Amino acid sequence: MKHSRCLFIATSLIMSGHAVATDNMYGVTTLGYAKANLASTSANTTSYKLAVGYQFAEKWYAEFGYHQLSKQSMIEQLPTTVEGVNAADFGLNADALGISVLGKASSNYGELFYRLGILNVDIEGQILTEGEGCEFGTATPFTIGTGESYNLCEFDEGVAAGQIGIGFDFYLGVNLLLRTEVEHIRGEQGFEQNGAYIGLRYNFR
16 A cells, blocks of 8 residues: 555645645545445545645635545454454455545535536555455455365455545635535445544645
8 A cells, every 4th residue: 555655745735835825725634424335345445635726716716635445454363253354354454646626616604516527546455355366456265164165355456436425615704614525435346435524624724
């Protein structure tokens, strides 16, 4: 996984926003809960986003940032029973760098927005399959006590994904807004994520 590289780039973007400090720029940090799926592996974990936004037209923003989509630890001990197979939470970690366009509508309470974006997602995970081989990733074959044979498929690769979302930025002060958002992400290899977030937006002015 490239957690440190992605986080460094996102932090650099935010710091550059502070340096420019124009009326049209803002920073966002949000924390939420998300469910990610890839083939037979799923993860319900906390998720967060860091982004810098720029208003390029009266009702349009562009946002650039880092997104931790999922963080679920890899299993290290292979299951030896059917119950162990059924109960195992196989690992699924995903980070992304992305760009999105937001359309907004203002009111006395804040700004309603919708999001369309694209993401470059780095996924590391494990998928359990029966039979021989893996659709993708490296296979580790094993057999449980009752004789059933499985493959633990482990992979680390990048995929492209699309992003849609809708949310509302509530006015808290002159430069500070409370952001709420729900979003859906779908990408290559069948990767999907649904999440809900809450956080803060700060306008650099």
